[in-house]
Amino acid sequence: MDSCVLPCLTYGAQTWIYNKYTKQKYGHASVLWRSILDLKLKDKHRSSDIRHKTELINAGKHAQQLKWKWAGHMIRTTGERWTKLVTTWKGPKGKRGRGRPIDRWTDDLRKVAGDNWIQAAGDRAQWRQLEEEAYTREGP
Structure with missing residues (x-):
């Protein structure tokens, strides 16, 4: 089941910003698993139990690992590539807008x-050592 559904759920995940909204969307993936397995919500099956019994991979955690691997690969590339330049760019100087600063792509890597x-x-x-430390617990 992971070979069909997981790539669809995590397509382009390397470029996503992981905020509350994105994590909530991955929480809704359990609805998809329940539908495929024909489990009713009123039967009160926990998502963690469903993943454990069917040996499904947690899509949110998998997407974050993909992003982690992409970040390492991108930084280690040689030459001045566009992805590396955009990631390390500091932005314009001056006053920022009102309100809370928006989440950036590098924020969860910095955590x-x-x-x-x-x-x-x-x-x-x-x-790799940092990746093992980060993803053996619940994740960033």
Whole structure:
């Protein structure tokens, strides 16, 4: 089941910003699993139990791992590629707008690897160690 549904759920996940809205959307993936397995909501099956019994992969966690791997790959590329330039770009100087700052693509990477995540991603062994630490628990 994962070979068909999981790629559809995580298509383009490397470029997504993981905020409350995105995590909520992955929570709705359990509705899809329940529909496929013909389980009723009133039977009170937990999503974690469904994933454990059917050996399904948590789509949200898988998408975050894809993003983590893409970030490491992108930073380790040689040359000045567009993806690397856009990621490391600092933005215009000046006053910012009112309200809460918007979530950035690098925010969840910084939660795990710290502010110098670019240097950590340059070292493949250190990046893999950080990935194991981040995703053996519940995730960033």
